[in-house]
Amino acid sequence: MHDHAPGIRGTGNRRLLAISLAITTVVMVVQIVGAALSGSLALLADAAHMFTDAAALVIALIASIVAARPANDRRTFGFQRAEVFGAAVNAVILIALSVWVAIEGITRLVRPSDVEVSGTLMLAIAIIGLIANAVAMWLLSAAQRTSINVRGAYLEVMGDLIGSAAVIVAAILIVTTGWVQADAIASLFIAAMIIPRAISLLREVVSVLSESTPKGMHVTEIRDHILATPGVVGCHDVHVWQLTRGAPVFTAHVVVDDQVLAEGRSGAILQRLQSCLSDHFDVEHSTFQLEPAGHVEHDAHA
Numbered sequence: 467m468h469d470h471a472p473g474i475r476g477t478g479n480r481r482l483l484a485i486s487l488a489i490t491t492v493v494m495v496v497q498i499v500g501a502a503l504s505g506s507l508a509l510l511a512d513a514a515h516m517f518t519d520a521a522a523l524v525i526a527l528i529a530s531i532v533a534a535r536p537a538n539d540r541r542t543f544g545f546q547r548a549e550v551f552g553a554a555v556n557a558v559i560l561i562a563l564s565v566w567v568a569i570e571g572i573t574r575l576v577r578p579s580d581v582e583v584s585g586t587l588m589l590a591i592a593i594i595g596l597i598a599n600a601v602a603m604w605l606l607s608a609a610q611r612t613s614i615n616v617r618g619a620y621l622e623v624m625g626d627l628i629g630s631a632a633v634i635v636a637a638i639l640i641v642t643t644g645w646v647q648a649d650a651i652a653s654l655f656i657a658a659m660i661i662p663r664a665i666s667l668l669r670e671v672v673s674v675l676s677e678s679t680p681k682g683m684h685v686t687e688i689r690d691h692i693l694a695t696p697g698v699v700g701c702h703d704v705h706v707w708q709l710t711r712g713a714p715v716f717t718a719h720v721v722v723d724d725q726v727l728a729e730g731r732s733g734a735i736l737q738r739l740q741s742c743l744s745d746h747f748d749v750e751h752s753t754f755q756l757e758p759a760g761h762v763e764h765d766a767h768a
Contacts, residue, residue, distance in 0.1 A: 501592030560664035571653035585640030599627035614711035
């Protein structure tokens, strides 16, 4: 995976996750204290979300360290799938959190608390959270395009940023109108916005683990490129999947003209095919089995 972002965003995924973890942890502590002092459920829900994010970032950080370990005879593809498992844990945590927030929000609406909510303090803490989350999102924005693991962390930080914005709106309503139910409504909004992103992430994890064709990659188009290569007369058993986001793997059986084999041009054909996959489809790991035109493949399938 390559990251061409300038400045601090161009550093390794591990360092970006560590910086985001530090920001998240500090803001989480501030929000917990602020929630206790102001009596705000929305701020407490946002703090709980930050706590979950901190745990998820720790998981993502550990997964990135494990994924960097080299391949061995037992795990020939290395440990990149660790990122996918980390993303799966993140998705489950997000779903569980959203359920808890929804229950607490409904309870507050049905049985309004006698505790007064300090809108002014709630507003100040929410603004701090908004700024911190914006910085964390900016740090992760480049790396999340190539790592499903960082993507999970990025989505959680995005959820925190939107949550902080919702808390700010609720705080303004409380300060200006005294309508404390805005706090509970903001909590429900936080729960509602978490679920779709969590499901989307979980769907991507399932896609990777089920070895589905990566999104945006079409087998028919790849096959057409292969067949357009001079000397190639057929192509079958085409498979493309991904170890994790940004790490597609490709295999295919390619039937070549007998004259290509007779003239010893197999190496040139292989190099051309691999360059085609790399240049046109961003597939760095491709494997081709070259077969003569008369070869019979009993179990071949498209």
